[in-house]
Amino acid sequence: MIVKFFNRGKGSGAGPINYLLGSDNSLREGAKVLYGNPKLTEQLINTTPYKQKYKAGVLSFTEDATQFTDKQKKDIMQRFENTLFVGLDPDQYDILWVEHSDKNGRLELNFVIPCQELRSGKRLQPFYAGADLVRVNAFKNIINQEYGLTDPNDPKRKRLINPYVNNASRPALYDKQVNYQDKEDDEIIANPKSDSALKGAIDRKMRDSLEERMFLNRGSVFHTLRRMGLKIERVTRSSVSVSHPDLKRNIRLKGTIYEEGFYGLAQRAHVVEERQKDYESVNRSRGNWDLKTWTTGMEIKKTYHQKLYGDIKAPEPLELKIKSVVQDKPNRPTPRRSYSMPRP
Numbered sequence: 001m002i003v004k005f006f007n008r009g010k011g012s013g014a015g016p017i018n019y020l021l022g023s024d025n026s027l028r029e030g031a032k033v034l035y036g037n038p039k040l041t042e043q044l045i046n047t048t049p050y051k052q053k054y055k056a057g058v059l060s061f062t063e064d065a066t067q068f069t070d071k072q073k074k075d076i077m078q079r080f081e082n083t084l085f086v087g088l089d090p091d092q093y094d095i096l097w098v099e100h101s102d103k104n105g106r107l108e109l110n111f112v113i114p115c116q117e118l119r120s121g122k123r124l125q126p127f128y129a130g131a132d133l134v135r136v137n138a139f140k141n142i143i144n145q146e147y148g149l150t151d152p153n154d155p156k157r158k159r160l161i162n163p164y165v166n167n168a169s170r171p172a173l174y175d176k177q178v179n180y181q182d183k184e185d186d187e188i189i190a191n192p193k194s195d196s197a198l199k200g201a202i203d204r205k206m207r208d209s210l211e212e213r214m215f216l217n218r219g220s221v222f223h224t225l226r227r228m229g230l231k232i233e234r235v236t237r238s239s240v241s242v243s244h245p246d247l248k249r250n251i252r253l254k255g256t257i258y259e260e261g262f263y264g265l266a267q268r269a270h271v272v273e274e275r276q277k278d279y280e281s282v283n284r285s286r287g288n289w290d291l292k293t294w295t296t297g298m299e300i301k302k303t304y305h306q307k308l309y310g311d312i313k314a315p316e317p318l319e320l321k322i323k324s325v326v327q328d329k330p331n332r333p334t335p336r337r338s339y340s341m342p343r344p
Contacts, residue, residue, distance in 0.1 A: 001149050001152075002152050003139075003140050004057050005129075006056050010053060012042075012045065012046055013041065013042030013044070013046045013054070016045075017041065020112065021033070021038060029102050030099075031099070032098065033098055033099075034077065035095070037096070041112055041114060044094050044118075045112075045114045048114050048115055048116045050116070054113060055112075056111065056112045057110070057127075058100075058110045059076065059077075059080065060108050061106055061149065062149075063106070063150065065099065073099070077097055077109060079143070081095060084127060086305065087301065087310075088117075088305050091118060092117055092119055093114075094113065096112045096113075097111055098111075098112075113126045117309055117312070119309070119314060120309065133184075135293070135300075135301065138293040142287075184201075185205050186205075189205070195247060199251050206221065209224055217262060221257055221258065225240070230242040230243065238259050240253045241253070
């Protein structure tokens with residue numbers, strides 16, 4: 001499973017609803033409403049006064065829709081909602097879930113969320129990459145491991161599925177995917193927190209570049225390192241040392257890519273094999289790390305939501321006092337109706 005968010009959300013509610021369910025009163029093939037009210041969601045989007053009126057996205061699976069029970073779909077959807085809206089009550093937000101199975105039978109759980117907190121009318125931001133990406137990514141990893149789903153992080157599947165969040169517009173570019181790990185590594189390289197974090201980000205970027213057939217030889221490796229803003233300080237037969245303006249110590253890079261006599265295309269298979277070994281060794285402990293990351297992120301998001309909406313209480317139920325129709329008065333005869341005959 002991968003999680004995609006889309007950057008559109010400024011038009012009327014008819015746009016996403018018609019895309020998900022079909023327009024002109026004709027139901028889209030393979031589409032089914034799993035939860036929510038399409039008309040209500042559309043109206044809430046239309047009446048939302050903010051520039052960003054809705055947030056839409058999809059939980060996309062490589063597995064066939066028939067492999068999931070209704071109970072499993074509901075569990076995944078509810079846990080995703082909890083990941084986004086932790087600290088909020090169900091009546092504080094609206095979400096529409098629509099299943100698609102028209103892409104070779106693959107399961108897609110599409111969602112649309114009006115960007116408005118329903119009790120107060122305040123602006124609601126369901127997802128902001130800078131604050132929510134790591135937590136949502138951890139959720140994805142937990143679900144994939146728990147349900148035994150295809151892992152988009154597996155190097156064997158890297159060219160089939162580029163994982164994580166997508167910022168493509170919809171619907172024309174609905175399936176275009178952006179590699180979240182690349183974005184995270186770019187941020188680490190620009191603002192490294194530690195030597196080890198920078199080294200890991202550089203290695204991943206360099207291996208990605210090799211898979212894209214960008215390296216012809218060692219000279220092209222050096223050129224790519226310089227383009228990252230790094231300065232090459234020392235070169236040996238088996239390694240390259242680089243410096244970063246924000247770090248005091250040099251980073252020593254070792255491996256096939258950095259060795260003397262490296263020729264990209266001829267050694268590409270060997271480097272891909274190294275990536276697979278790294279993934280398999282890290283994957284053994286990643287489950288605990290994902291759970292810890294998700295738990296920490298949930299506490300942060302809960303505090304954020306409570307700060308914004310914690311003082312907004314649900315309205316009290318209406319207490320309607322219905323007066324009795326029958327009153328203690330003397331019975332009066334029911335007046336007869338008079339009918340006037342038509343004149344000839």
